[in-house]
Amino acid sequence: MSYICNDKLVISGAAGAIGSNMVQAALTMGLTPNVCMYDPFEKGLQGAAEEIYHCAFPGARVTWTTDIAEALAGASYLISSGGAPRKEGMTREDLLKGNAEIAAQLGKDIKAHCPDLKFGVIIFNPADITGLTTLVHSGLAPSCIGTLAALDSTRLQTALAQHFGVAQNEVTGCRTYGGHGEMMAVFAGTTKVAGTPLTDLIGTDKLTPQQWDDIRAHVCQGGKKIIQLRGRSSFQSPSHQSLLMVKAVMDGKGYEWPSGIYVNDPDNGFNHIMMAMDTTLDKTGLTGKMPTGSDPDIAALRESYQHLCKLRDEVIEMGVLPPLSEWATTNPNLA
């Protein structure tokens, strides 16, 4: 069995459903034999590690630790699904504050223990905010931290394939941008169904305005359908797509979906935010540009941005992120 590289990959939250799936999938993909499983929940972590040992991946050197300093030491790659889930009685703000604090600590830990991290993917919710908070506190360059945004686009692809009764890969160019939440911008202009532009289909008998609205609403509700059907949040697709992001940086062979990226683009009116843009992942990490789209698409993107700014400002208000004027001091790479 051959691996793409020998660099240390840290899976944070490795005792959980997403994280433990990720360790198995990372080794199955042959990313690196050098995987470190981190989680504060020791018992579950050890159990997840035993499972991986019993898989007996040839040449794998999988370690596990509840010590974040040991986990991050020498790490080149990191995926963190290690947020707290929403519990009964928690408000949306409680969840936002709790996970933003976890992200801030993760950023500080990266700064202290693995300042040479090549690439990290933050996937715990709200990912646009936790990714941004991690980046600010980590001191890393914006090319080194991204968030998982692909699932909105793959859900759009799935829904359109089901609606039109075509194979999933006949639906191409699906793109959602902006926030990874109900305020995301579902772009219509880039998608083709079996070669026909989606914009030529919307409003016809083949896809009535109501049907298109329903599909967009379904996509914006994210994993809600999975929860209804499986009785649990999605964990396989987040695991798989996060690993493909890391793989793209390891092997330089590209990644086909949008990622969440730090954006500071005053010319286009997007400042100090993390959100899905038209991105590229390669050996230099993550780069992005303003997506092209119709006027309604771009208007939806601006609305999504405004929503994210409000969340970001709440986190600044909570004291978990510094005021915008201090970001360049906390992280000179954001200057």
Add this chain to the structure above:
Amino acid sequence: MSYICNDKLVISGAAGAIGSNMVQAALTMGLTPNVCMYDPFEKGLQGAAEEIYHCAFPGARVTWTTDIAEALAGASYLISSGGAPRKEGMTREDLLKGNAEIAAQLGKDIKAHCPDLKFGVIIFNPADITGLTTLVHSGLAPSCIGTLAALDSTRLQTALAQHFGVAQNEVTGCRTYGGHGEMMAVFAGTTKVAGTPLTDLIGTDKLTPQQWDDIRAHVCQGGKKIIQLRGRSSFQSPSHQSLLMVKAVMDGKGYEWPSGIYVNDPDNGFNHIMMAMDTTLDKTGLTGKMPTGSDPDIAALRESYQHLCKLRDEVIEMGVLPPLSEWATTNPNLA
């Protein structure tokens, strides 16, 4: 993304933890794009399928159905984790009868819907019995049905690596044979630890007789440690290793662990049973021979065989398997 073949692979029990993991891992391994998910539990099955669609494996054509005839039609490969778990108040016999009946029906369904199946792996417990029962009723050749037996050997490898503080792949040649249960035969003679025969280490300060007994007992208890640590049965390692068995038949590149195989070898005193032997998996399917071992190893194998005969005879007594004298009528390939 390229796949090894285009043959139809059916995952039975695809709504469950093992089965849903298997679909993801089969596609990640690139076995075939043509995967059919079967489970009687429609809601969970649809949810698991949605997860796979959101992974967006390039070129994948994943279908799902609650109709076993539709699932098996045209199938070349099958893995079934679709047994019933032990529930409160059930006796061991209840579980045995319930799962043997499921296996008998699976065998009949194979005979009816996919008599050209190239290879099937049966992994629901007790796998030696469910695999045997499936084979008898399926009418297939013994080379076409195997059971997952590897995890006992990979657990032995894991435990020895942890005991000696060496990398897992420095522990080579781990072999357990016979039944996949507490009566399995843990062979000592084939294993080396960093090049040193295990038999040279047993009884020294490096591995006292007590320590070796403890390791063997731990291995025989199978996934008990996983249940204690994770609060659930193992699902990742059974998924991974079952798929490697199928992969070996698809690509002919071999499989490094023992598998459960139908044995009818009067010369060696093993008759009409399924159990782990010294096996080979390649494009012709599963073949096996009597393992070599020390006298105590072979004695343990015979004891394990006797235990399996008792279980088999119970299933014959229940009427779920025909009497031995009728097996060649039910399945001419066993003549």
